Amino acid sequence: MSLLTSPSGALASTALLTDHYELTMVRAALRSQTAFRRSVFELFARRLPEGRRYGVVAGVGRALDAIQAFRFDEVTLNYLLEQNVIDTDLADWLSRYKFKGNIWGYPEGEVYFPGSPLLIVEGTFAEACILETLLLSIYNYDCAVASAASRMTAMAGERPCIEMGSRRTNEYAAVAAARAAYIAGFASTSNLEAGHRYGIPTTGTAAHSFTLLHDSEEEAFKAQLKTLGRGTTLLVDTYDIEEAVRTGVRLSKGRLGAIRLDSGDLAEQAADVRKLLDSLGATQTRIVVTSDLDEFQIAALRGAPVDGFGVGTSLVTGSGAPTCGFVYKLVARASSDKKDAELLPVAKKSIDKVSVGGRKYALRRFDAKGRAEAEVIGIGAPPADDGNDRPLLVPIMVKGKAVAREPLAAARERHQRVRSELPLSALKMSKGEPALPTVLLDHEGAPTDNPYEAVRS
Template identity: 65%
Template sequence: MNTADLGLPVDVPSTALFTDQYELTMLQAALKAGTAERRSVFEVFTRRLPDGRRYGVVAGTGRVLDAVENFRFDQDVLGFLRRRALVDDETLDWLAAYRFSGDIWGYPEGEVYFPGSPILRVEGSFAECVLLETVILSILNHDSAIAAAASRMSSAAGARPLIEMGARRTHELAAVAASRAAYVGGFTSTSDLAAGFRYGIPTVGTSAHAFTLLHDSERDAFRAQVDSLGGGTTLLVDTYDVTEAVRTAVEVAGPGLGAVRIDSGDLLLVAHRVRQQLDALGATDTRIIVTSDLDEYAIASLAAAPVDAYGVGTQLVTGSGHPTCSMVYKLVARAESADPKAPLVPVAKRSTGGKTSIGGRKWAARRLDADGVAEAEVVGTGPVPAALADRQLLVELVRGGTVVGREPLDAVRDRHTAARANLPLSATQLSRGEPVLATEYLQER
């Protein structure tokens, strides 16, 4: 869901300067050389997954579509480029009329991916496609990293809900994108109101330790919160003594207290003790929420604990140790000339050092075994084998410059749940390992 879905007016600024200078200098040189209008195909892919990860998660596609729509060189942007003398007048005139008019295909958001997967394919003139490199990569690299971490955490959490609480641990704008990506990966709510406003994600939140410390006693703080928010609220019980706080919380709110939150200590031990105490006090339906620097490993270690929900911050918004996916945006095919009918020829970087790529406009499909479980990621440049015709992964996102692939965020979230469930069981193991699916290449001869 985006703000348009909510009927909320949002002033969206130009995304044209979310780019690197060399994209504009390449454009200027190509215009002078007469090669700028050559039909070109760029692809986004990663050569490897972050160390130890079994699969990646495509996230940020919806934000990419918004960025492409708003990639406009308005007068303020053009004035900046002119004052800095970054490009010549001919290039400025070309940029003033810029509107992406090409096509974009890609893995649907929420889908999983593997090394070599053509996650996004951008087609049009070299000039209009090359400008989009940085903004596309900055969105996909960030959001996919967060979604992958969120997916691992939601897998470890099982049916227990996850709350995204990382806004204070990252840049204020990145926090909104992180909330969206976390929701794609399986989180159920966020503490960030901007994310709730922009994307319709459910928001939650009650109080911090400061609220307890403000009052003359813990009882006074609990009473103030219950009087304001009702007995179904969540009371933070680890400011002083947890046992005393739980007793006071039930006395103030009654056995119908909604939840207690634990934010420090040995969470496994404390959760068991709090559950026993709540049950003894008759608060059998009061939930236990735990926070405190959780990651997927900590969540997995609490699987046997009487915990009802997890709040995750720092480790989520930093990708749980992998804040980027190392995706790249490479030219894989271009026309022999500027003639619109000129045939495409594959191109690829061939230098040594582990940064080679495979040329050609690619398709991708996921082959299933006899039980309907995914067994290989198949990427090709020639005809699609008949056996894989109905297993193709790329979908149309932009046609002739018009976005055609925007979809509700809940649909994206559901897609990820289904895609992950279709992988071999070893995909959800937290131990280090190789990608759960091998990538097979079928190249046209």
């Protein structure tokens, strides 16, 4: 049984993975008879984390699972009644709750920019409002990890990155982090639940404690080689690196799979170890480095003879940006409860927390060479396609049914393709503006003021 599932194997109810005020708003809206007005909510970011040039979408599949598991059973309703979070009228409605509206969104692996409408949720106010916290918690974390992972894999190039951050976050976030990292190009994970749940390749050999357990490093290496074969990876910096490398090569008869360096000056050590391995005839033995790596250190190691990178803490904490700052705002609502009521744009005017009213449509604009040049957002109507643009919003749920499920491999391939379309400046590690400008067009297709320009990094 997974930590994330009920004993039956199904995803456990997600109904209480929300904030108190989501339900009190619905309770009051029932009282004011506005709860069932058709409404449009939008999930977006006003800015990217400081210095970032693009963000990466992840969490769509997890969000679908979470929405479908958003159900209120008798135990949950009794708890909410006892705490006076809800009253009997709301309890009656929640007992039958099932999202029946429509959701559009950017697919997993796509990139986003300030003002990009990552999710458009349309339904009654009540059914869409109470999904706010659930959706934000998934998107804010998964996209943060995927965005960091993308920068890391871009710097690693063809060399594989291994996700190994389970011990640096909580047990549930560890699984989500592995999934998000895989979408953004990581080759494998150390987390077995992520492997079981999502089919991500898993990897792992031994820690320093395994070497320390034995009377000598040679005994530890013998046991590991006998158990896992010559293709295994030996951790060689417990005592003396040179001696450990010589021992590993001798015991494997020159056919050792890889060695791992986990401390010190990794660039210098990798160069020394590569020379040593080659001199010993172990020319095919790979060098994997770990030790609190991030995208900047990976970039610095691009010229070193390193064959793979293991990343933990920095990855699962978003490399300094553990949340994307996404918000979920009402951008349009019906003038009344009538089915044919006019849909009115609504927006916040708060200082530094503005929103843009109206249903959004989005496309990626490309130049004649197929290079992305702008994020174009239409307000109230789709922006005109100039011939080679790509629509970004795809159906996620239609009348409450999930329609966007896809293998992780598809999201992974999409990200590689989408990232390659960005201007080369997008992959710079120095601080800079978003790689693409966000252009807002009114319902007639004319450019309009973009409040997100004022809060760009």
